[in-house]
Amino acid sequence: MPFATLPTPCVLIDIDRVTANIRRAQDYANSHGFALRPHVKTHKIPTFAHMQVAAGARGITCQKLGEAEIMADAGLDDILVSYNIIGFDKLARLAALARRVKLTVAADSAHTIAGYLRTARAANVQFDILIECDTGGGRCGVQTPDEAVALAQMLDGGTGARFGGVMTYPAAGKTALAAEWLAVASARFDAVGIPLPVVSAGGTPDLWRAHTLPGLTEYRPGTYIYMDRSQVAAGAARLDECALTVLSTIVSKPTPNRAIIDAGTKTLTSDLLGMDGFGHVLSCPDATLTGLSEEHGILRGGGLPRIGDRVRIVPNHACVVSNLFDKVYVVSGDRVVDAVTVAARGCVT
Amino acid sequence: MPFATLPTPCVLIDIDRVTANIRRAQDYANSHGFALRPHVKTHKIPTFAHMQVAAGARGITCQKLGEAEIMADAGLDDILVSYNIIGFDKLARLAALARRVKLTVAADSAHTIAGYLRTARAANVQFDILIECDTGGGRCGVQTPDEAVALAQMLDGGTGARFGGVMTYPAAGKTALAAEWLAVASARFDAVGIPLPVVSAGGTPDLWRAHTLPGLTEYRPGTYIYMDRSQVAAGAARLDECALTVLSTIVSKPTPNRAIIDAGTKTLTSDLLGMDGFGHVLSCPDATLTGLSEEHGILRGGGLPRIGDRVRIVPNHACVVSNLFDKVYVVSGDRVVDAVTVAARGCVT
Numbered sequence: 056m057p058f059a060t061l062p063t064p065c066v067l068i069d070i071d072r073v074t075a076n077i078r079r080a081q082d083y084a085n086s087h088g089f090a091l092r093p094h095v096k097t098h099k100i101p102t103f104a105h106m107q108v109a110a111g112a113r114g115i116t117c118q119k120l121g122e123a124e125i126m127a128d129a130g131l132d133d134i135l136v137s138y139n140i141i142g143f144d145k146l147a148r149l150a151a152l153a154r155r156v157k158l159t160v161a162a163d164s165a166h167t168i169a170g171y172l173r174t175a176r177a178a179n180v181q182f183d184i185l186i187e188c189d190t191g192g193g194r195c196g197v198q199t200p201d202e203a204v205a206l207a208q209m210l211d212g213g214t215g216a217r218f219g220g221v222m223t224y225p226a227a228g229k230t231a232l233a234a235e236w237l238a239v240a241s242a243r244f245d246a247v248g249i250p251l252p253v254v255s256a257g258g259t260p261d262l263w264r265a266h267t268l269p270g271l272t273e274y275r276p277g278t279y280i281y282m283d284r285s286q287v288a289a290g291a292a293r294l295d296e297c298a299l300t301v302l303s304t305i306v307s308k309p310t311p312n313r314a315i316i317d318a319g320t321k322t323l324t325s326d327l328l329g330m331d332g333f334g335h336v337l338s339c340p341d342a343t344l345t346g347l348s349e350e351h352g353i354l355r356g357g358g359l360p361r362i363g364d365r366v367r368i369v370p371n372h373a374c375v376v377s378n379l380f381d382k383v384y385v386v387s388g389d390r391v392v393d394a395v396t397v398a399a400r401g402c403v404t
Numbered sequence: 405m406p407f408a409t410l411p412t413p414c415v416l417i418d419i420d421r422v423t424a425n426i427r428r429a430q431d432y433a434n435s436h437g438f439a440l441r442p443h444v445k446t447h448k449i450p451t452f453a454h455m456q457v458a459a460g461a462r463g464i465t466c467q468k469l470g471e472a473e474i475m476a477d478a479g480l481d482d483i484l485v486s487y488n489i490i491g492f493d494k495l496a497r498l499a500a501l502a503r504r505v506k507l508t509v510a511a512d513s514a515h516t517i518a519g520y521l522r523t524a525r526a527a528n529v530q531f532d533i534l535i536e537c538d539t540g541g542g543r544c545g546v547q548t549p550d551e552a553v554a555l556a557q558m559l560d561g562g563t564g565a566r567f568g569g570v571m572t573y574p575a576a577g578k579t580a581l582a583a584e585w586l587a588v589a590s591a592r593f594d595a596v597g598i599p600l601p602v603v604s605a606g607g608t609p610d611l612w613r614a615h616t617l618p619g620l621t622e623y624r625p626g627t628y629i630y631m632d633r634s635q636v637a638a639g640a641a642r643l644d645e646c647a648l649t650v651l652s653t654i655v656s657k658p659t660p661n662r663a664i665i666d667a668g669t670k671t672l673t674s675d676l677l678g679m680d681g682f683g684h685v686l687s688c689p690d691a692t693l694t695g696l697s698e699e700h701g702i703l704r705g706g707g708l709p710r711i712g713d714r715v716r717i718v719p720n721h722a723c724v725v726s727n728l729f730d731k732v733y734v735v736s737g738d739r740v741v742d743a744v745t746v747a748a749r750g751c752v753t
Contacts, residue, residue: 062493062753096698118699138699139655141666141712144411163656166711187656194700195656195664306488307512307536307544315544317490321727322752325675349445349723350467350487350752351543362515363490374698378670379727381750401730403671403699404411 056391058384059365063304064318066376066383067367070392072298073103073280080262080279081111087266092116092135094257094277097374099399100383101129103280114157116257116275120148121402127155129398135159135185137222137257137275139167139195145404146170150178158182159219159253163189163196168209168216175215183219184210185253188240190233191226200240207249220253220272227260227289230267238269260289283373284335285328294335299383300367301334301376303352305360314342314359316352316366322379323347326372334368344368405740407733408714412653413667415725415732416716419741421647422452422629429611429628430460436615441465441484443606443626446723448748449732450478452629463506465606465624469497470751476504478747484508484534486571486606486624488516488544494753495519499527507531508568508602512538512545517558517565524564532568533559534602537589539582540575549589556598569602569621576609576638579616587618609638632722633684634677643684648732649716650683650725652701654709663691663708665701665715671728672696675721683717693717 058067077093084091090113095104104115104126114133117123123134134156140149152158153175162168162184171184186203189196197203203221210218221240225233237254244251256268257275259282265274278285281299282292301322307315323333325347333344333352342356360366370376377383378400385393407416426442433440439462444453453464453475463482466472472483483505489498501507502524511517511533520533535552538545546552552570559567570589574582586603593600605617606624608631614623627634630648631641650671656664672682674696682693682701691705709715719725726732727749734742 060493063491064752138666139664139711141653141655142412144409163658164711167656189658193662194658194697194702196658198658304490306490307516309512309538309543309545309547313542315488317487318752320673320675320724321750324669324673325724326669327674348543353543362488362513375669375674378698379750379752401670401728403413403667403728 057389058302058386058391059389061302061384061391063302063365064322065302066380067300067302067386068281068383069298070385070387072296076280076282076296076298077107077110080276083263084274085111089265089271090273092255092273092275093280094118094275095122095126095399097277097280098377099397100395101126101131101398102395104131107280113273119402119404120145120152121404122399123152124148125399125402127152131156133157135275137161139163141167141170146174150174150180153180153182159185161185161187161222162206163187165206165209168206171216172213175213179215181215181217183217185219185222185255188221188223188236190223190236191229192224193226194224196223200236200243203240204243204247204249207244218249220251220255222255224257225261227258230261230264234268241270259286260291262291278373281373284369284371285330288330294369297369299373299377300337300369303366303368305362305364305366308359308362312355312357312359314354316354317350318352318368319347319350321349322376323352323368323370324372324375324379326375328371330371334370337367337369339366406738407651407735407740408738410651410733410740412651412714413671414651415729416649416651416735417630417732418647419734419736421645425629425631425645425647426456426459429625432612433623434460438614438620439622441604441622441624442629443467443624444471444475444748446626446629447726448746449744450475450480450747451744453480456629462622468751468753469494469501470753471748472501473497474748474751476501480505482506486510488512490516490519495523499523499529502529502531508534510534510536510571511555512536514555514558517555520565521562524562528564530564530566532566534568534571534604537570537572537585539572539585540578541573542575543573545572549585549592552589553592553596553598556593567598569600569604571604573606574610576607579610579613583617590619608635609640611640627722630722633718633720634679637679643718646718648722648726649686649718652715652717654711654713654715657708657711661704661706661708663703665703666699667701667717668696668699670698671725672701672717672719673721673724673728675724677720679720683719686716686718688715
């Protein structure tokens with residue numbers, strides 16, 4: 056079936072580009088001797104996670120327990136939950152997960168680590184802990200290498216909750232800053248005689264600079280499987296490597312220079328990520344998606360399509376788009392070859 | 405059960421505020437002699453649509469056919485789809501819907517109307533058509549009253565697809581502009597002897613100015629049932645009238661002035677709607693939600709809570725938040741009284 060007949064708006068996944076994107080990143084990691092641990096938050100689809108592992112990935116990364124549970128249900132057996140897991144109920148879920156898979160989890164505070172130690176002891180389970188380091192991203196993470204060492208020492212001799220290494224989500228475009236931070240941290244750990252089995256970083260914008268991070272053992276790119284307009288802007292991908300597009304129909308053309316599409320923030324989200332416009336409309340090079348309301352997009356410029364015509368849009372941010380859809384259509388060329396459920400969609404807990 | 409024990413992040417709906425918000429808007433409409441036709445895009449929950457109708461609403465408004473189909477399945481029987489329905493498959497769904505409910509639909513072009521006329525004839529169904537007018541909103545809609553009259557005349561004598569009146573979604577804060585436009589349009593329709601059974605406008609920001617629109621017969625507010633931070637900013641609601649909040653946990657506190665919550669754009673979306681910050685954090689009056697990534701929110705300021713503490717957030721935009729969740733928790737005071745499926749979540753087609 057040609058995708059042109061699908062109800063719009065809908066998400067198309069070009070499977071040939073997905074395959075090539077997975078291959079390219081894995082080859083890059085292989086050639087530099089570090090492991091890939093793809094972040095599934097982008098696709099939230101077990102089949103794609105299995106493709107990533109089959110291509111050579113060490114395991115997968117999830118941001119939330121709910122995603123990890125879905126992936127474990129589907130047979131993924133080596134999972135990093137790159138998040139501080141807080142609270143009795145969530146720690147119970149963490150313990151249940153540790154019984155099923157080789158589990159690693161993040162921590163950036165004594166509070167978090169105390170919970171992990173209690174959980175591992177009470178539930179008699181084993182998992183590894185990576186100390187999350189704020190190397191310039193300004194989100195989670197300890198502020199200094201000394202704090203990282205101090206947290207690692209809390210885990211000294213732990214048999215259930217074991218120290219596994221360090222992780223960071225560097226600020227986009229600031230790989231050098233993260234490299235400096237990790238070098239200092241590595242020296243500090245060395246000085247106290249604690250080995251660093253894992254040094255983990257992530258982020259697709261700087262994926263191709265990962266090899267410049269000292270002592271890196273694994274990298275956690277997410278968006279690279281689909282790529283998107285923000286990655287093209289960051290220089291991490293070409294437009295013709297973007298695998299996720301939104302198919303949309305022109306539903307109104309109130310003026311010659313304004314066309315309205317049936318995709319709004321409930322399809323594309325309002326993520327701008329520092330760019331102008333809410334997506335790149337293929338086949339309309341002179342038009343800009345200047346505004347979105349919930350179910351309408353406003354396309355302005357010259358050479359606009361007619362009412363009833365369809366356009367394909369490369370969204371600003373693929374990860375939040377796929378999270379809005381229960382299923383995506385897998386296409387090869389102009390043919391639909393599958394429809395796949397976004398199994399971990401909406402798993403925010 | 406107290407809501408404090410729910411897994412976070414999650415959406416809480418204060419049912420007492422919902423009831424009061426529905427009542428307040430209906431009383432206002434009643435007192436000014438126009439009908440209310442609430443837009444269900446905000447809640448996407450049939451139970452709440454039935455509450456709106458029970459309070460006196462004429463019927464409901466949906467933006468997409470998928471929403472209307474879910475509402476029709478649940479027994480809502482008077483539906484306006486305020487959208488240009490384009491394409492063979494969607495027109496077939498429109499015809500199927502017209503067999504089940506009293507249906508009204510929007511049009512702003514000869515293309516759209518031709519499709520409606522063909523559909524009504526071929527399927528032998530009846531529905532009403534409102535001509536959508538761009539009274540300053542700059543989205544869909546005919547640009548002049550004369551165009552509206554010309555489209556209405558295309559429907560002259562139609563027995564299946566019948567002219568029903570005009571509708572507009574005025575620019576926020578520009579009710580006077582819409583009023584002027586509608587007054588001119590009304591005179592034009594008068595001059596050609598076409599009555600206007602329905603004059604419909606919408607939008608919660610200007611809900612309380614609806615009575616200043618000349619000849620208004622119905623109003624389509626959506627957000628009013630929940631209200632949100634943007635409506636408070638627009639002066640349409642007080643903070644203590646906001647019925648939808650997001651419950652979130654502090655998962656990290658890297659510095660004394662930075663706390664990280666477990667709600668990001670996959671919970672709150674990146675909608676700013678012209679405001680600073682991504683939501684109003686109740687109980688943290690000195691803190692600002694300065695940034696979101698997909699699963700983290702960054703709270704900066706003084707008096708921040710501790711790791712493990714929970715906060716309630718009034719989001720910038722309630723409609724896009726509820727569209728991210730499969731279910732919401734109905735609360736009264738601090739008790740959970742129900743968990744309701746967001747039945748039309750993700751119905752963008």
